Amino acid sequence: MAEPAAIEPPVFARVAIVGLGLIGASMALAARRGGRVGEVVAYDASDAVRARVAELGLADRVAETPAEAVRDADHVVLCVPVGAIGTVAADIAPHLAPGAVVSDVGSVKGSVVAAVTPHLPAGVSFVPAHPVAGTEFSGPDAGFAALFENRWCILTPCDASTEDAVARVRALWESFGAKVDTMTPHHHDLVLAITSHVPHLIAYNIVGTAADLETVTDSEVIKFSAGGFRDFTRIAASDPTMWRDVFLNNRDAVLEMLGRFLEDLSALQRMVRFGDGDGLFDLFTRTRAIRRSIVAVGQETAAADFGRPGAPTPKEPGA
Amino acid sequence: MAEPAAIEPPVFARVAIVGLGLIGASMALAARRGGRVGEVVAYDASDAVRARVAELGLADRVAETPAEAVRDADHVVLCVPVGAIGTVAADIAPHLAPGAVVSDVGSVKGSVVAAVTPHLPAGVSFVPAHPVAGTEFSGPDAGFAALFENRWCILTPCDASTEDAVARVRALWESFGAKVDTMTPHHHDLVLAITSHVPHLIAYNIVGTAADLETVTDSEVIKFSAGGFRDFTRIAASDPTMWRDVFLNNRDAVLEMLGRFLEDLSALQRMVRFGDGDGLFDLFTRTRAIRRSIVAVGQETAAADFGRPGAPTPKEPGA
DSSP: OOOOGGGSOOSEEEEEEEOOSHHHHHHHHHHHHHTOEEEEEEEOSOHHHHHHHHHHTOSSEEOSSHHHHHTTOSEEEEOSOGGGHHHHHHHHGGGOOTTOEEEEOOSOOHHHHHHHGGGOOTTOEEEOEEEOOOOSOOSGGGOOGGGGTTOEEEEOOOTTOOHHHHHHHHHHHHHTTOEEEEOOHHHHHHHHIIIIIHHHHHHHHHHHHHHHOSSSOHHHHHHTGGGTHHHHHHHTTSOHHHHHHHHHHSHHHHHHHHHHHHHHHHHHHHHHHTTOHHHHHHHHHHHHHHHHHHHHTTSSOOSGGGGOTTSOOTTOTTO | OOOOGGGSOOSEEEEEEEOOSHHHHHHHHHHHHHSOEEEEEEEOSOHHHHHHHHHHTOSSEEOSSHHHHHTTOSEEEEOSOGGGHHHHHHHHGGGOOTTOEEEEOOSOOHHHHHHHGGGOOTTOEEEOEEEOOOOSOOSGGGOOGGGGTTOEEEEOOOTTOOHHHHHHHHHHHHHTTOEEEEOOHHHHHHHHIIIIIHHHHHHHHHHHHHHHOSSSOHHHHHHTGGGTHHHHHHHTTSOHHHHHHHHHHSHHHHHHHHHHHHHHHHHHHHHHHTTOHHHHHHHHHHHHHHHHHHHHTTSSOOSGGGGOTTSOOTTOTTO
């Protein structure tokens, strides 16, 4: 966790954030609150987003072009969908300051490294980063400074990452309240395929299935969603562009993990078909332990129903 | 919604609740708060649960036997797992008061009707009910009076349901703050298969898959679960006995809906494999609308992350 800000020198004198969606906007807010950044400059390709960023006062300055944004910045963070990152890297590359540290926040790392590094001039380092945090809302209005608190940010150093650059990017994320881990881009993509990408794919899929049924109306699905379905709709409401790009760019790991999921689901389907009560009970008991661990390490609330309004708090179970 | 309690006569003079898990305990609390029930008598087969119910003061009286519980009760609610309900119905049947109204809270209705009705003496009606509400916690300590507020309770009248009995059970649920709908047991089982049973099956399955991987450790799954996985773990922490019985007793509808889910997932898998970005984008856009509808009808919170502690409230998106 960050030390008190007042006695620490800035990690970066000027941070340029390119792309002010949920993550970019939250980084801008966290950087200004964290006190380890001299100045925050924002740029977004959308005129409307730039105007909104200025209106919300998310950054010290809103730049009108990518070149203006990154000029003299010692840190540049690309907060754009994974599918756009190569183009954006090419756009900013000629304008990067010597010695600048470039980073990103993409949910896929192998393809980002491949897309970004060829464009970077000598002397510029690249430290791929992925904050494992988010909500189902998108755009600059969705940002909030506390988004990264107690969440993990994964750095996946590559050939273009110097040791010093990795240490500074780590310090920046720690100043946002995040915990930092490092792993290879390849391993990151496997881990996220099972903890994030396949869960999203399945959530999108069941919401689509429910919408297409003939025997059960959409109105019934919506009315009776409190039986479990509504839990899936949160992540199925995530940004479509971002998620399209995730699946296009982490294909192999997603297909591998989806294959495992389907293999297990076939076994479970057989248990249901042939009435294997013991098999069902064993699985359903085992899965409880995983949630307890997630709560125990502080990555989830212990409150019933995720703490949805109206549910009792964990301390008053009989209330 | 319930009228002010003071001016309404009791719907039932004595309600016997058999089985004091999350739902039974919440009913006891809601009945005593709602003011439309004369007396609440509780019975549970477990000595420990009976003792705890007495300690928590959930009911006016705790009975020591099923016979004592239902004696002179004009309403008896069976709040036991679906697989046990036939046996419990047989146990209480000889002791039921003439004209008593029996109900249940099972998540499956076709098999419950088949299991219960043969045991009931003439003059006793049976009104199958299913409150579509719950949390991931089990047992009498998990109960709370507000559980059913603004949630739907589905009644599935059968040959053993008189019109008067249906009206009284409806009034009871309305006094708990629930909204009441009616449909056939068969249609209920289809609706719940897609809105509740298959979502639970999938959640149990992916949590199991994640736990069994060799390339990604359990510790990594737990650390990085905020990327989406943790949303699934809530319903995969639900009561194993209850859910085993649901799948054993709603086999046909679950397999039918699971078949549709798998058919759609195969199409989605192909989109990922062959890089069909437009197809992915179209699905991901369509699924957002469903969540909006669920929020609009008051079956879900609009707060980010379900309102988990730390997330911004819907009114301060830029906070």
